Amino acid sequence: MNTISFEWLLARRFLTENKGQTSIIVLGIAIGVAVMVFLTALIDGLQANLIQNTVGRSPHIVISSEENAAADALKTFDGEKVLLIDASQKTMRPIVEWRSLTNSLTGDSRIETVLPVVEGAGLIRHGQVNRSILLKGFDIRNGDRIYDISDSIIAGSQNVQEGAVLLGKDLAADLGVSAGEPIQLELSGREPLTVMIDGVFDLGVSSINQRWLIMDQRKAAALLGKGDRISTIEMQVYDVLEAENLAREWGTRLPDYQVKSWQESNASLLAALRSQSSSSYTIQVFVLLAVILGMASVLAISAVQKSKQIGILKAIGIRTGSVSRVFLYQGLVLGVAGTGLGFTMGLLMSQLFVVLAEQEYTLLVKPATAAIIISATVLASALSAYLPARQVSKIDPIEVIRNG
Amino acid sequence: MADVLIRTAGITKDYGNKVKTRVLFGIDLEFCAGEFTVMLGASGSGKSTLLNILGALDRSTEGDVFVNNTNLNSLDDDGLALFRNQTMGFIFQSHFLLPQFTVLENVLIPHMIYADRVNPTIEKRALELLDMVGISHRRDNRANAISGGEQQRAAIARALINRPRIILADEPTGNLDTANTEKVFSLLQSINREFKTTFIMVTHNSELAQRSDRYLVMSDGRILEDKYLNVKCLE
Ligand SMILES: Nc1ncnc2c1ncn2[C@@H]1O[C@H](COP(=O)(O)OP(=O)(O)O)[C@@H](O)[C@H]1O
Numbered sequence: 001m002n003t004i005s006f007e008w009l010l011a012r013r014f015l016t017e018n019k020g021q022t023s024i025i026v027l028g029i030a031i032g033v034a035v036m037v038f039l040t041a042l043i044d045g046l047q048a049n050l051i052q053n054t055v056g057r058s059p060h061i062v063i064s065s066e067e068n069a070a071a072d073a074l075k076t077f078d079g080e081k082v083l084l085i086d087a088s089q090k091t092m093r094p095i096v097e098w099r100s101l102t103n104s105l106t107g108d109s110r111i112e113t114v115l116p117v118v119e120g121a122g123l124i125r126h127g128q129v130n131r132s133i134l135l136k137g138f139d140i141r142n143g144d145r146i147y148d149i150s151d152s153i154i155a156g157s158q159n160v161q162e163g164a165v166l167l168g169k170d171l172a173a174d175l176g177v178s179a180g181e182p183i184q185l186e187l188s189g190r191e192p193l194t195v196m197i198d199g200v201f202d203l204g205v206s207s208i209n210q211r212w213l214i215m216d217q218r219k220a221a222a223l224l225g226k227g228d229r230i231s232t233i234e235m236q237v238y239d240v241l242e243a244e245n246l247a248r249e250w251g252t253r254l255p256d257y258q259v260k261s262w263q264e265s266n267a268s269l270l271a272a273l274r275s276q277s278s279s280s281y282t283i284q285v286f287v288l289l290a291v292i293l294g295m296a297s298v299l300a301i302s303a304v305q306k307s308k309q310i311g312i313l314k315a316i317g318i319r320t321g322s323v324s325r326v327f328l329y330q331g332l333v334l335g336v337a338g339t340g341l342g343f344t345m346g347l348l349m350s351q352l353f354v355v356l357a358e359q360e361y362t363l364l365v366k367p368a369t370a371a372i373i374i375s376a377t378v379l380a381s382a383l384s385a386y387l388p389a390r391q392v393s394k395i396d397p398i399e400v401i402r403n404g
Numbered sequence: 405m406a407d408v409l410i411r412t413a414g415i416t417k418d419y420g421n422k423v424k425t426r427v428l429f430g431i432d433l434e435f436c437a438g439e440f441t442v443m444l445g446a447s448g449s450g451k452s453t454l455l456n457i458l459g460a461l462d463r464s465t466e467g468d469v470f471v472n473n474t475n476l477n478s479l480d481d482d483g484l485a486l487f488r489n490q491t492m493g494f495i496f497q498s499h500f501l502l503p504q505f506t507v508l509e510n511v512l513i514p515h516m517i518y519a520d521r522v523n524p525t526i527e528k529r530a531l532e533l534l535d536m537v538g539i540s541h542r543r544d545n546r547a548n549a550i551s552g553g554e555q556q557r558a559a560i561a562r563a564l565i566n567r568p569r570i571i572l573a574d575e576p577t578g579n580l581d582t583a584n585t586e587k588v589f590s591l592l593q594s595i596n597r598e599f600k601t602t603f604i605m606v607t608h609n610s611e612l613a614q615r616s617d618r619y620l621v622m623s624d625g626r627i628l629e630d631k632y633l634n635v636k637c638l639e
């Protein structure tokens with residue numbers, strides 16, 4: 001016995017009978033869903049933008065030896081303390097077996113770019129001016145995949161050659177050097193030497209523009225006297241948010257090294273993002289709750305309005321379960337229609353916001369978030385049919401018949 | 405003797421939880437297949453209560469109802485619902501058609517409740533029934549867009565769609581004028597003759613009682629009089 005088609009027919013007729021009521025509840029659900037979609041789009045878009053700004057042009061994971069890592073932490077401090085690095089660097093343990101390490105990292109399909117880097121602190125003299133610098137040596141072509149240096153040259157040949165020596169924009173300005181001019185480079189424990197500057201770059205990050213001197217890996221290793229050793233391996237991964245897990249995984253495989261993700265280095269930013277997300281979730285849960293309550297009450301009112309018809313249907317043999325399902329289907333239809341409309345409205349609102357507020361970032365609706373919103377709302381619609389379904393099960397046909 | 409289709413054994417009915425009021429006092433009755441019974445009695449004498457128990461719409465407080473040798477007390481609520489759908493046809497004082505459906509659809513609802521789809525055979529039957537009750541020209545009208553007499557006739561067609569063996573009619577002409585009362589009653593009588601459907605009809609019209617096979621008079625929850633006008637059932 002298959003009574004589904006009659007239950008659907010009944011649900012449809014009940015819904016179309018009072019089109020005004022049906023439209024209002026669909027609109028109510030739609031507004032709730034639109035708010036949820038817009039809010040997620042806004043927050044997720046904002047966060048993706050923030051994360052992109054944070055990690056877009058920097059390594060997501062850095063592998064280094066323990067001592068080197070300690071130096072790494074100090075590097076970001078002002079000029080005075082940078083000199084301390086020179087001392088600590090003497091105890092730094094360089095990465096010797098970097099070739100095999102690079103190979104196995106490249107074999108990990110989740111890792112996009114693997115960049116072996118030779119690093120060392122030093123001093124540049126030019127005329128009267130001294131500036132402490134960080135010498136970064138890596139393969140420029142490969143490095144482009146993280147830093148996009150070739151597209152960031154503001155002085156000198158745009159076509160960056162293999163052995164080019166490149167200076168940060170702010171550093172060049174401080175020193176008063178331009179492309180094609182020589183500088184005096186003093187690396188710790190080495191003889192001062194003269195180096196030609198081939199180009200000046202602007203990576204858009206002042207800490208880099210102020211401190212970095214970039215050259216080829218082998219050249220840097222030779223100048224620093226490192227032989228065939230490197231300091232760190234920098235990586236970018238495909239899924240930025242997975243970097244932390246990936247770093248932990250590789251960390252256990254490489255117990256001799258420190259494997260640090262961008263998340264570890266930006267813990268406070270992430271904490272802020274997380275609390276932003278959770279307040280957004282809280283709002284969404286309450287919106288969903290309001291949608292459920294609204295729909296449940298409308299369906300319950302409709303059940304009362306239809307109690308006479310339900311009573312007579314019961315008298316002529318419809319089962320209570322069937323009637324409950326009729327209300328479940330009504331809830332589902334309202335939920336699906338409201339969700340569809342609301343989703344479209346939410347996307348339009350997001351688009352409008354981007355245009356009107358002249359946002360530089362795009363609002364983002366992740367497929368997973370979309371799926372959660374859709375299934376939560378549709379599920380909530382079904383759930384909100386519970387109340388009316390219970391109500392109709394209590395309708396006694398005799399009461400209806402007696403009262404005409 | 406003809407087949408006894410309905411038999412009641414000591415039916416009582418109490419209303420109320422704390423203070424119980426007894427409205428039926430041990431009713432023992434038999435109804436034979438094809439019999440047209442009219443039930444008379446003052447308002448509040450328990451006619452509707454008894455009819456609802458016979459029709460599996462309500463349960464007795466004590467005593468059993470056997471229909472076709474099935475004890476209705478042995479059925480659960482879903483079982484009773486199926487029983488009402490397949491074995492019983494109901495006609496009430498109000499037509500109780502669903503305003504969301506057309507006249508034809510209303511007639512088909514008892515079928516659709518348990519059947520997958522409306523097939524041509526059942527649709528043909530519905531149209532024949534509408535023809536029989538004289539409102540086939542109203543088939544595609546909404547149920548609330550036709551006159552009271554037409555609505556009651558649509559309700560009769562609906563009661564017949566599943567070929568029930570028993571039709572219970574509680575004051576079916578109570579809302580109708582004399583002309584429509586006559587139409588509806590003779591319609592019920594012709595259905596009784598043509599389909600051998602068993603009828604139990606409550607009415608205040610004692611003139612109609614004289615034209616039936618048997619009439620019962622109820623008073624204060626008891627059967628005061630039980631008179632056969634036709635020997636059909638006893639032969
Ligand atoms: N649900 C109920 N609760 C309490 N008393 C009821 C209920 N239904 C009917 N009664 C009482 O039962 C008696 C019989 O009612 P009913 O069967 O409707 O009589 P009739 O149909 O003969 O007019 C009346 O006194 C009525 O008030």
Ligand SMILES: [Mg+2]
Nearest residue numbers: 451452453574
């Ligand atoms: Mg009555």
